[in-house]
Amino acid sequence: MRAYADNDYPDNHKPDWKIIAGLWPYLAEYRGRVVLAVVLLVAAKLATVATPVALKYIVDYLDTTSAADVVLWIPVMLVVAYGSLRFGSTLFSELRDAVFARVAERAMRRVSLRVFRHLHNLALGFHLDRKTGGLARDIERGTNGISFLLRFTLFNIVPTILEILMVSAILLWAFSPGYVVAILVAVVVYVVFSIRVTEWRTHFVREANARDNQSNSRAVDSLLNYETVKYFNNEDFEAKQYDEDLEEWERARLKNRLSLAALNTGQSLIIGVALVVIMAMAVAEVASGAITLGDFTMINAYLIQLFIPLNALGFVYREIRQALVNVERLFGLLGKAPAVTDAPDAGELNTAGGTVRFEGVRFGYQPDRTILHDVSFEIPAGHKVAVVGASGAGKSTLARLLFRFFDVDAGRITIDGQDIRTVTQDSLRSAIGVVPQDTVLFNDTLYQNLAYGRPGASEEEVYRAAQLAHLDHFIESLPQGYQTRVGERGLKLSGGEKQRVAIARVFLKNPPILILDEATSSLDSVSEQVILEALREVSEQRTTLVIAHRLSTVRDADTILVMADGGMVERGTHRQLLAAGGRYADLWQRQQEGSEPDASPKQTD
CATH class of the missing domain: 3.40.50.300 (P-loop containing nucleotide triphosphate hydrolases)
Known part of the structure; x- marks a missing residue:
């Protein structure tokens, strides 16, 4: 039975948060865009925080002014200001995303290329021991994790913290300190709860990833050895082994889902209790005449405005935690030193x-x-x-x-x-030109596999190499000639035909x-x-x-x-x-x- 390594990390392993700082070199290529994105981010948050203030003045004006004394253009202008602020918040956010898009995509491209080059530089022993399916998943999840870290660290965590500070300053300036204390207590409890529970469930995330790698590696390995499976009538055996891996993956995913449900429930409870306490404080002050109905509306708007991104912050932290695990595995590949x-x-x-x-x-x-x-x-x-x-x-x-x-x-x-x-x-x-014992071809055309010996060679040189390897008559007998696809690892060709392709490549390399x-x-x-x-x-x-x-x-x-x-x-x-x-x-x-x-x-x- 083939063996596949489980998770490389123990359950108590904590990812290195310095990984985020290590992403800066990938941002440095577009410093100007990053700075502009931050400016637009601040502008979006200023517009967002100012929106409830405009709403307060609309409500107060309509509440305190009799119908006979209402000057129509005043509430109209306030409504226009309110709409403009909401639109400005969305506009600046979209502009920010558009400006930063090239930065994130270029970072993914740079890291992917760096990993690709590095893997080709690693020792032959690494490639003999590797599990191709699991390795591909690690690279895919790692590069996606980098994009997530860049986007959400800069555009979710930082803006949310900025918004909490702005709202707290406004409430402290306009109202009693009790509101600020209640909000800060709720934020602290929420953050501590989210971090603790997320740390607890991180090993479920790792286990799910490990089982995903394991099942994918087995599937790829089995499909690559399709003929061997057929030779020994082992289709049912392979399916059974694959299903056993999927069963382990299913269990790991279930644990992940249940722990996520517990986290979401706890976060919702904290937000709900905080909303009840703060709104009860505001109702009491409206009833006593300490604040206006517009103030009450502004407080309510701020709470909604604040707790929605705070709830998203819990999601973002969870995802950042998972992204760190994925990026750590990717950087772990980069950390493997080439033997030569x-x-x-x-x-x-x-x-x-x-x-x-x-x-x-x-x-x-x-x-x-x-x-x-x-x-x-x-x-x-x-x-x-x-x-x-x-x-x-x-x-x-x-x-x-x-x-x-x-x-x-x-x-x-x-x-x-x-x-x-x-x-x-x-x-x-x-x-040095090499004709190996066992030639493995790319899943491409015969022409491209021949030209691989010297990618810049002309068509005439490629055809001449095929002639020297006595491969030209065979190719000409094929319906699609040089454009015939050879299949995965060249399985559509016989051993002798693949060997002659290898010899032709060496003729071409010269x-x-x-x-x-x-x-x-x-x-x-x-x-x-x-x-x-x-x-x-x-x-x-x-x-x-x-x-x-x-x-x-x-x-x-x-x-x-x-x-x-x-x-x-x-x-x-x-x-x-x-x-x-x-x-x-x-x-x-x-x-x-x-x-x-x-x-x-x-x-x-």
Whole structure:
């Protein structure tokens, strides 16, 4: 059964509120827009706070003036002022949103791009261990969380606090301090209750997110392995496993919903009690003649105006708390340091001929398990060196180290005398072309997959690469030709067809150094001979490292290295090694007799 990690954070983990401050660099690009948005925010709140004052004067004028003495233009002007203030509040708020829209969207774009680049820079081990579905959800929720934090922190929490201060100042100036005390007590009780309960229910939010990631990861994993599911008639098993994950997600969501209901009920109770107390105070003062009916109307308007955003503030705090969790996971991805980085003074790789040297290389994927032991050999410029051996000997590890997916633990690898750790990864990998054991294609057209070898190549160059890989006749036989879509991971193509696409990509890239990692492993005998001839042509002027299982494919190599237990045990030409009668000769004999126990063409060292 496949295992999926649950929540990465313990229940008592508290997200770092400094994350909000860490968003400032994404605002700095549009400082002017941010300042203008804040100005419009203040203007909107001033208009909002002034609206009940206009309403008070309308009511007082109509209440204290007899019908015979009413001057019509006065209440009309007051009504116009009241309407203008309400419209101004809405107008300034909409302008604020319009001004800030580019800031928020650009921040999401910048963070998404930064995460995307960072993920591509992480070590191969991270991508071998990742859960694609869960990772995609974390990125999606994290970028949306950034937008939420930017918008609601600036446009909900700050305005609400500003409005509370303005209303309190007006009530303190116009009425008795009791109103201000009652409002502040209600606000404090509301905020403390909201924070405490939200902290309590945050782990329900995390659990729901973790279960969502788990079910999504399982669904994606199962669909990516569609053929394997079919091979073993395990559709019902996969559905059962998926439903078990959904059941856990359902339970987590239910806890989340019930805790949310408790929070909403408590908040509504606090607001209701506060409204009753303050309105009772106002009614008593109206009855005693201490305040006017217009004052009563203004107090009522302020309470409605104040408690609606305060209620929204509870929602915003809850959502900010959840957004912080989501953004924290996103920033957690950014916090994963790449295992392989460019040196501070790294320069460009200069390839004069492309001589590759392994000098005393020792390496292990884990500290307690060494894969390569003191490996030394040279591939002279323009020569072809093949590495053969049983599965697990460390052959493919050599290719990964040369391409610098990992750094060596000891020794060094040089190209034309330059330690590959002292040059930029970009220049190193630009100089190396790889045909891997298992080619995975993008869900796009054949043409786009071929052009991926060099995205700026012309159509003629792409077609020429397909011809060199002996892929052109196959493509021309397809109804849609080069525009044929290959499906997810290239599943619509056979193994041999995908391998020839990989070979065509390398022809197109045209690098000085080639790595052929079981490049013909998926081809039938006829196709293999055709491709081997093409590979011989393209490798004539290039330094070539061939990782091989079938010895018949490397007989023409200038040097053949035999690996066993992480070291080189034999080296020489095909004829020399056969004449030596050692391990190579034994492997050759077994393959010729078709009795080699390791005969699978697909292996990973």
